[in-house]
Amino acid sequence: MSYINSSDQSQSSLPPDKEGVIKSGLKRLNQSLVLMHRTRLTVWKAMLITVFVAGFASALVLAVSQDWFGKIWGAPSSITNQATVTYKDSTNKSYSGTSNTVTTNIVASTGPQISLKVLPEEKSMNYSGTVSFYVYTAGATTNPVVQASGTADANGLIVIDAKTLTNQSYDLKIVTFYHLSTSLKGISFTGTNLDLSTSNPLRPKAGNLQDADNIINSLDWQVMSVKWGTNDAVADVNHDGMVNTLDWGIMNKNWLVSGD
DSSP: OOOOOHHHHTSOSSOHHHHHHHHHHHHHHHHHHHHHHHHHHHHHHHHHHHHHHHHHHHHHHHHHHTTHHHHHHSOOSEEEEOOEEEEEOTTOOEEEEEOOOEEEEOOOOOOOEEEEEBOOTTOSSOOOSEEEEEEEETTOOSSOSEEEEEEOOTTSEEEEEOTTOOSSEEEEEEEETTBOOEEEEEEEOOSSOEEOTTTOOBOOOBOOOSOSSSBOSHHHHHHHHTTTTSOOTTTOTTOSSOOSHHHHHHHHHTTTOBOO
16 A cells, blocks of 8 residues: 655645746736736826816816806895884883885996097097007106006097096006007096096097107108008098098108107
């Protein structure tokens, strides 16, 4: 009768050196798989965080652009009040009464404004176009305290928001296309609406066709000369539909004149 040694069954049939190599390889493979799994989890977490942050930022931008916060928490357009009074007399008898409902409408204050009328030279009708305006502290020529642009209405009227101005004197400069700049000096501002549209209409001089140096000279004539005999809207200074001697006469009258 023969016997099998149990210890012999547990032994590998591979040589010891090859068995060690296989075990080492399997261990490294397992470590690589674990590392890949952890890396994937990290990448997914980073992607989820990025998507969340991007979505939150987009929602915030949309909310601000649509003024959702103002609509939710903004000031009401009206306030309604009603009072109820309860009192007792000397016999401890109670009396009560309710007042009528009072509604107060809330209107946003726009602040004081300065109204101007712009009528460029040689215009036979009211001017409706783009106007740039600059408000300086009286005597200053740089660093305007107000600088903006707007479109005059059909009557040449333009309104300047003056709520940031303090009570003092200012100089006001107006710039329109293809005209010399013009100004009003020493405007006294007292914090209330100031209407200059009737007493001081602004008349920018025509002929500044080159429109960059604020002086009428040969550069402006060069613009006119190449458009001679056409109906070019810029060179047709008097807007009669033809660039000719009448337009040159206006330019010549203002020759070498500079804007304010």
